[in-house]
Amino acid sequence: MIKKIYFQSIFFSFLFFKEAFAAESGGMPQLNPEFWISQIFWLILTFGTMYVVLSKFILPKISNNLESRKSQILENIEAAEKQREDSEAKLKEYDEIILKSKREAKTMFNQTREKALKDIVSKKEVLDKQIDDEINKAEKEIEVLRISAPDKINKIAIETSSELLEKLIGSGVNSSSISAIVDDLSKRNGDKYYGN
Amino acid sequence: MAANPMSQFDVYRIGPEIKVGAFDISFTNASLFMIISTVSILLVFNLGSKRNSVLPNKMQLLSELSYTFVAKMISDTAGSKAKPYFAFIFSLFMFVLFCNMFGMIPYTFTVTSHIIVTFILASFIFIGVTIIGFIKHGFGYLKLFVPSGVPAVLLPLIVVIEIISYLSRPISLSVRLFANMMAGHTMMKVFGGFVISLGLVGGWLPLSFSVALTGLEILVAFLQAYVFAILTCIYLNDALNLHH
Numbered sequence: 148m149i150k151k152i153y154f155q156s157i158f159f160s161f162l163f164f165k166e167a168f169a170a171e172s173g174g175m176p177q178l179n180p181e182f183w184i185s186q187i188f189w190l191i192l193t194f195g196t197m198y199v200v201l202s203k204f205i206l207p208k209i210s211n212n213l214e215s216r217k218s219q220i221l222e223n224i225e226a227a228e229k230q231r232e233d234s235e236a237k238l239k240e241y242d243e244i245i246l247k248s249k250r251e252a253k254t255m256f257n258q259t260r261e262k263a264l265k266d267i268v269s270k271k272e273v274l275d276k277q278i279d280d281e282i283n284k285a286e287k288e289i290e291v292l293r294i295s296a297p298d299k300i301n302k303i304a305i306e307t308s309s310e311l312l313e314k315l316i317g318s319g320v321n322s323s324s325i326s327a328i329v330d331d332l333s334k335r336n337g338d339k340y341y342g343n
Numbered sequence: 344m345a346a347n348p349m350s351q352f353d354v355y356r357i358g359p360e361i362k363v364g365a366f367d368i369s370f371t372n373a374s375l376f377m378i379i380s381t382v383s384i385l386l387v388f389n390l391g392s393k394r395n396s397v398l399p400n401k402m403q404l405l406s407e408l409s410y411t412f413v414a415k416m417i418s419d420t421a422g423s424k425a426k427p428y429f430a431f432i433f434s435l436f437m438f439v440l441f442c443n444m445f446g447m448i449p450y451t452f453t454v455t456s457h458i459i460v461t462f463i464l465a466s467f468i469f470i471g472v473t474i475i476g477f478i479k480h481g482f483g484y485l486k487l488f489v490p491s492g493v494p495a496v497l498l499p500l501i502v503v504i505e506i507i508s509y510l511s512r513p514i515s516l517s518v519r520l521f522a523n524m525m526a527g528h529t530m531m532k533v534f535g536g537f538v539i540s541l542g543l544v545g546g547w548l549p550l551s552f553s554v555a556l557t558g559l560e561i562l563v564a565f566l567q568a569y570v571f572a573i574l575t576c577i578y579l580n581d582a583l584n585l586h587h
Contacts, residue, residue: 174349175349175352175525176349176350176352176353176354177352177456177457177458177459177521177525178458179354181354181367182354182356182367182369182371182373183459184366184367184368185354185367185368185369185370185371185373185374186354186371186373186374186457186459186460186463187459187463188366188368189368189370189371189373189374189377189378190377190454190460190463190464191463193374193377193378193380193381194377194381194434194438194464196381197381197384197385197434197437197438198430198431198434200385201384201385201388201430201433201434201437202430202431202434204389205385205388205389205392206388206410206429206430206433208392209388209391209392209406209407209410210410211395212392212395212403212407213407213410213411215395216395216397219397220397
């Protein structure tokens, strides 16, 4: 409403304005129609030419420039974003590789460690067995020797005593009686000699 | 010549008289400044659109800022339907702006200070907008004169007022620009005359006033071009989007 009142007031003031100036003719060169046609002609010519050149050649170029700059910037941002994503993925991959290799190294270490331990245990077992065997063998031998030792000693004692007696007495003594004495002695003193 | 503040608006022939039939289309100082303005516009925007670098130089920046300025003005006032008329409104705005600005240089001629020039521009806009309105809406365009929500008693009066206001559009549009330009330039001339007549003693006051007026007039020169273009957009909006 205000707009309309405004326009109307301008309109009426223009009428008044024109009346006022038309009275003193020659006061305003604008109201002298001498060059009106010329002005209209040159206005249409210059403005028309400018409009055609601007709309056909210059404005499309400016709009193109703006568009291409916008798209280029968007493209660059996109490329940067893609590169960032790529680098992030690569970084993840790298981390994974590192983690994997670490894990691998650990398992390898554990495996070798276990293997070495197993080896050691098995070797130890073998060695223990051998040692046991040898000990057993040695014990058996000792046992055999210990068992046979009194007999041999007895024999030696019998032989020695019979020979001694022969030398001392000069005649042979019945070996069976000697052996009976030696056996008796050895049985009595066995504890003293063999620690039984 | 200097004594009369209106003599700066005189149109005079440059070169021989050219007549086509009964019409005198001689080359005048007005024609000269129309050509100067047009050529400068084309030069500036041609330079500004020549190279397309991502980082624009000054000319490119100037032309691109003007482009986006006018584009935004049109889309704000007339919406996206007004896009086909962008080139026309851009040329109109630039033409009026450059003519106004060239008029600010001393001893030049202001093309837009002549009612006939602004009236031709305004009536072209008026006729164009009316034709666009009738093409887009047919006789429905006449609904523009019948505002909705008005009591039936007032309707005849309102319709008459609406029609008058519509018909006065070219006059108000042309007179606004012409009167602003003429009044400003006349006032500057008058104050300039005071500087001379009051001399070294009393001339300082009108001189300082004249300096301030120059700044104001440059503002007005821009503002009137802007108003001219934006009113064109508003009229175009009425014709394109009928919602009265």
